[in-house]
Amino acid sequence: MSNNDSATAAKAPKKRTRRTQERTEITRAKVLEAATRIFSEQGFEGVSIRDIENAAGVQRGLVAYHFDDKDNLWKTVVDATFGLMRDEFTHRQEIMKELTERDRLAFVVRFYVRFHAKHPELSRLMSQEARQHSWRIDYLTDNHIRPAAQLMEKLVKETQGLDRDQFIHWYYIMVSASSTIFSFAPECELLFGVDSRTEIRVEKHADMLVDMLFGKMK
Structure with a gap:
């Protein structure tokens, strides 16, 4: 050869x-x-x-x-989806270092809105699992949701002065308001004739949610 x-x-x-x-x-x-x-x-x-x-x-x-x-496939799906959110957020952390605590919290809310607009499957997945007790909601909470919620609670307490009971309501208002319009995109189109996931619509939604949660940001 x-x-x-x-x-x-x-x-x-x-x-x-x-x-x-x-x-x-x-x-x-x-x-x-x-x-x-x-x-x-x-x-x-x-x-x-x-x-x-x-x-x-x-x-x-x-x-x-x-x-x-199927169990392991579901875990892989969840880990990949939340991993994508974590990676995108990590890339933006340098920006947050230059912000005040109040602006940092507003930045986080805007990030949630934008991520849910791009990935409505996340809130749809959560709505499937959060309604009942199962090993899956335990997995979601322990591995992904609780760590993020705890960090957000710390920020909210420092900037808004809310106690734990108040934060519970603040948290679910923020989570629902940042995602529903995108996970319900077909309904939004039928009701109002608009695509909720366009860039302009997403930014308007983020602005309004920040204003509602914090008042007009200076």
Whole structure:
């Protein structure tokens, strides 16, 4: 075998490995995208693994191959969605260092509005799970919701002077108001003939929510 033949033979397994990795990544991405949409629309109990495979357009058995079972797939969806929020927020933390505490809190509220506008599946997923006790709401609360809520409570106490009982109501007002118009986008379009997720509409919503929660910001 010539040197050229040897080099070609050595490259072939690498190419096959790279193609296999690419196919694996594409399949996982398809499954995660489909599972995120279906879990948020129909809830965990209303969805089967076969439903997800059909929606993703992948062969039977690939969900189990890549994610073991429906429970683990659901956790992966949740971790990926909240991980995206955490990553986007982290990229903006340098901006927050230059702000007063009150403006920092307003910045966080605006971030929530903008994120929910881009990812309405998050609030839809939460509305599916937060209505009843289950291992899933325990997982969501322990791993994602409580840490963020505790940080927000600290900011609200420092800037607004609210106690724990007052913060509970403030928190749910903020969470609901920052997301409902986007998760209910089809209803908004039917009622008012507008797309709630346009950039102008999102910014108007963020401005109004900040004004409602804090009064006119100077």
